[in-house]
Amino acid sequence: MAADRRGKAATLALRRRLLSSSCRLFFPEDPIKIVRGQGQYMYDEQGAEYIDCINNVAHVGHCHPLVVQAAHEQNQVLNTNSRYLHDNIVDYAQRLSETLPEKLCVFYFLNSGSEANDLALRLARQYTGHWDVVVLDHAYHGHLSSLIDISPYKFRGLDGQKEWVHVAPLPDTYRGPYREDHPNPAVAYASEVKRVVSSVQEKGRKIAAFFAESLPSVGGQIIPPAGYFPEVAEHVRRAGGVFVADEIQVGFGRVGKHFWAFQLQGEDFVPDIVTMGKSIGNGHPVACVATTQAVARAFEATGVEYFNTFGGSPVSCAVGLAVLDVLEKEQLQAHAACVGSFLMELLGQQKAKHPIIGDIRGVGLFVGVDLIKDKATRTPATEEADYLVSRLKENYILLSTDGPGRNVLKFKPPMCFSLDNAQHVVAKLDAILTDMEEKMRSCETLRLQPEAALLSPPLEKMKHSTQIHYWDDGHDLQLTEEESH
Amino acid sequence: MAADRRGKAATLALRRRLLSSSCRLFFPEDPIKIVRGQGQYMYDEQGAEYIDCINNVAHVGHCHPLVVQAAHEQNQVLNTNSRYLHDNIVDYAQRLSETLPEKLCVFYFLNSGSEANDLALRLARQYTGHWDVVVLDHAYHGHLSSLIDISPYKFRGLDGQKEWVHVAPLPDTYRGPYREDHPNPAVAYASEVKRVVSSVQEKGRKIAAFFAESLPSVGGQIIPPAGYFPEVAEHVRRAGGVFVADEIQVGFGRVGKHFWAFQLQGEDFVPDIVTMGKSIGNGHPVACVATTQAVARAFEATGVEYFNTFGGSPVSCAVGLAVLDVLEKEQLQAHAACVGSFLMELLGQQKAKHPIIGDIRGVGLFVGVDLIKDKATRTPATEEADYLVSRLKENYILLSTDGPGRNVLKFKPPMCFSLDNAQHVVAKLDAILTDMEEKMRSCETLRLQPEAALLSPPLEKMKHSTQIHYWDDGHDLQLTEEESH
Structure with missing residues (x-):
């Protein structure tokens, strides 16, 4: 089975023609073509390796x-x-x-x-x-x-x-x-x-x-x-x-x-x-x-x-x-307990550092990071979460959001997700959050709404791109059923 | 994967313990343990070969x-x-x-x-x-x-x-x-x-x-x-x-x-x-x-x-x-047309010979044989159909019935079902029907109800066996959903 029989744009065009747009893609503005999976990794048609933090279906690892x-x-x-x-x-x-x-x-x-x-x-x-x-x-x-x-x-x-x-x-x-x-x-x-x-x-x-x-x-x-x-x-x-x-x-x-x-x-x-x-x-x-x-x-x-x-x-x-x-x-249950605790610990350190993190909750390899605009009101930081997920994707990390406010980062990776993976993902999260905070501070200096910071690429690209936009019929997008049954 | 890890009785006992009896077996009084399938054939744990006339799921043949x-x-x-x-x-x-x-x-x-x-x-x-x-x-x-x-x-x-x-x-x-x-x-x-x-x-x-x-x-x-x-x-x-x-x-x-x-x-x-x-x-x-x-x-x-x-x-x-x-x-669509026509022709000859066959209808490898008690009333020959299916099973032919009267023999085999298979199955059908007719005639001579003929083994065994009876809770059995979705 040839892994990549046609270019990504051609695949997308065929998909737009033959499948209903009710069947959504991740990152619809720039979807990923995945051709291979192994353990906790997925690979696109160029060979880029993504860490899969969300696919609880590939429970013991992709293609075990x-x-x-x-x-x-x-x-x-x-x-x-x-x-x-x-x-x-x-x-x-x-x-x-x-x-x-x-x-x-x-x-x-x-x-x-x-x-x-x-x-x-x-x-x-x-x-x-x-x-x-x-x-x-x-x-x-x-x-x-x-x-x-x-x-x-x-x-x-x-x-x-x-x-x-x-x-x-x-x-x-x-x-x-x-x-x-x-x-x-x-x-x-x-x-x-x-x-x-x-x-x-x-x-x-x-x-x-x-x-x-x-x-x-x-x-x-x-x-x-x-x-x-x-x-x-x-x-x-x-x-x-x-x-x-x-x-x-x-x-x-x-x-x-x-x-x-x-x-x-x-x-x-x-x-x-x-x-x-x-x-x-x-x-x-x-x-x-x-x-x-x-x-x-x-x-x-x-x-x-x-x-x-x-x-x-x-x-x-x-x-x-x-x-x-x-x-x-492979003692994956014990492994999930161990890696999950480590991940929670690392995320806990981030919470102390980044005020956008309102809550960290989890058990084993089921972890949520609740992002907020404000500690007192706990207002969901929806746009920020969206932006973060998009930046993480650029860093080859697949994460997504859940919750009625679409502001909770969810971790539910294949059970072979490692301590190294946890460290790597949290380090990237830290870097992106730090960058976001810097951008927001400069917006504040310029007396702009802090969210405006997120409208610089890639968020702007994401919100306004018409180049590869999967839904062009203008209807409202509802919550995405990120990982439904 | 060992094909047969335990005896049939042990498998049945475990099944009775762990699965709901709402999930029914074919031939519940003497179920078949199937361990292998190939093309239009299925094999039990003893290596006996059955012709599969009913499994439309194994469309291009078991384990193609x-x-x-x-x-x-x-x-x-x-x-x-x-x-x-x-x-x-x-x-x-x-x-x-x-x-x-x-x-x-x-x-x-x-x-x-x-x-x-x-x-x-x-x-x-x-x-x-x-x-x-x-x-x-x-x-x-x-x-x-x-x-x-x-x-x-x-x-x-x-x-x-x-x-x-x-x-x-x-x-x-x-x-x-x-x-x-x-x-x-x-x-x-x-x-x-x-x-x-x-x-x-x-x-x-x-x-x-x-x-x-x-x-x-x-x-x-x-x-x-x-x-x-x-x-x-x-x-x-x-x-x-x-x-x-x-x-x-x-x-x-x-x-x-x-x-x-x-x-x-x-x-x-x-x-x-x-x-x-x-x-x-x-x-x-x-x-x-x-x-x-x-x-x-x-x-x-x-x-x-x-x-x-x-x-x-x-x-x-x-x-x-x-x-x-x-x-x-494998040009299976054309094959289905050809074998289906041949099967219909053979069955048509049987209809001329056996008054129990009321109607033969079909197209390609979707064929029904409607069994009746009487040409004028077209009363479904339910018990007879049941008996026939049970006799065919003893002859290593898997067929079943459908219709509200459970009197329609249904053929919907894997599409590789052959001319030889058609001939073999119809020959067996002929032999069993002939035998049934003889038995019924002797019942008539003895002034018994013709259906009594069918109560000689194996039907009697089927109706009264308690040895391996899958449902022992005495509730009424409804129509069996022989091939449901």
Whole structure:
């Protein structure tokens, strides 16, 4: 397969002609053509090496040879549906079960995190006999119709909120109603869910499920206070609902201390349903739903089959098994803990130095840097974050932003991201921030708005370029779903 | 990868423990453990060779070496999301566009037929600003919440019909209201859709889309009369809706005469949206939605991004391209036409010989054999079909049934299915039918119900075995979704 069959401009022109512009590119004003990936690096058609700080799908590293080999070996032998007996699917379910609390012992295999969340919704409704769903504000759970309905991040731009969807505040201790100075933000935020549940019940409606990413990502790399999930689960279960932990972006050892991010919420906490995707197959379309016997039985009792053509195929499961093998063999969970701590430490030093850094939060290789215009108001530094990401790209570092204010730099790199990578990226961040500050100071001297400093290249180029502009139809751009399911 | 790491009973036991019984096995009373696939053959753990007459996913043959190689080459180099420029995605879109009418020129890539139909629904609603959907009776369009809603085959077993879903009769000229003796069944069945559309409008509701498989499969291997789709499209478009052709099971040359099954409906007929899955990646999770500029533009105008994590990855597209290459190189479309005609001819001879065969219908390698108890009533020979499939399995032939009466034998084998395979399978079918007829005659002599003949082994074993019975919870088994999305 020739890595670069045509020039970048020609590829872009074809893309503009044949794909919908709803399918967006990173850096649309000057997109990158990537032709190769290895470990935590991606390479463009000129051979330039980029450090990938954001691709949590390439979990054990781009093109990991053991994963690639496992796919190839199985592809040569058999790739069919799960209506025939095969060892891979049962081996894989068994291996996954070993990572989970004992209660989560029934598995369904699918192709994407979105398919997994849709099934979770069906399971929850069938088991509870209820229909309504409580979600966290700014949440994103997938691109399917049913999931846009439960994703405030999405539905606010579209048809709006359905009457069966209820939104609880994001347990964000930096920007939410209960902050770092609150004596017990876990209980306070959980009480908000209780309040939502009660008001739903008062309307005569019934809760089927509470859905949350174990660490809300699109919401701005949020770390819910420990103890929040168990409290929420209590309120939700009391109303007859189930707790769905969406681990699609954050599972599989990323948080370092634990294999699953929901385990950060307390050793004893067990969701009723866990959904997995993205990292599970290192890029191969694999996803999984794990649930309890009770939930599975209720679904079985309908007598209706669940069949997923590609889900649980020998190849998908071989790939999934290989990812687990590599995680273990290369001790990537411990590695994530170690590199993540180091990264947090380095970023902490930057926070002391650069007032634009309002908050640093993270666990393992899931880290957010919340950029603010002002310490008192915590106003999101949206343009600055945008500018920073663009400057980092020029320095061959792929980083992006999340959060409702698009001001939170997010780190969720392949798990092989190294101490050196952390040092290098933070050094570049430091240099760019220092440069930004200098520019802003000179603007202030000239009595210009400080943001004007950012309108010098490359930001100006970015805002006004028409040369290679992917969207030329003039419509408003909404939030970019930087890393959605 | 050891092909068989444990005995069949051990695999089954693990499966019963770890997977939901909603995920069904073929031949649940004595499931097959398949460890290898090649071309149109599958092999069990003992090395027994089965002829695969049903797997339309392994489109160019199980484990086709060129497809496997393409996946491996690309897997080694890069497998990432479509937010970076890459040649594979544009090459693939271009190649697909060459197979379609010019108007269908915008492409979205996804992981499964279900994801494709869900997106089609979103596109249709956004474009039309309407909500309601007309579907054909017994249709199945996927396992997602939104698609169960538009699948009478599914929703009748679950929550029932939503108020925005409207069902038109299946254009089945063998069992429907307008049959082979009707002067113009295409117009008559299309008038039924017109009637549905009018009654929807009378209620003040508005049609977003008409969804149909170009050849309804689960409905019983139905060949809609030519001219039906263009008529329907006219009625639907007049009401402001769009026509969605679901080619997930039947596209990519299967029908022989054409590359797409909707093209059987008339050279000039162009759907507004075409969905593809299953065969598109020969088992790799790939799917696609093709639509018009107008529909794509309306979706873009929302400003909301469509992002699918794995959809359109360099690997998915490399696999998709390889499937197209093989189809071309091995002239499998022409092959399907030739083998399909031969198969129809052989089956036609059987029809003359065995009164249980009520109807033979098909085009290319999409063939149905409708089994009946009685020529006058056309009562579905459900038990007989079940028995036949079970006997064929003992003869190492994998065939299954479809249709609301589960009495239609369905052929939709890998496209490399040969003349010899056709001859062999039909010879076995003949022998089993002859044997069944003899048994029934002796029952009649003994004044027993003819069906009692089928209760001799192996049917008896099948009905009453408790030895390896996968479902032991006693609930009713519903229709099996033999080949769903």
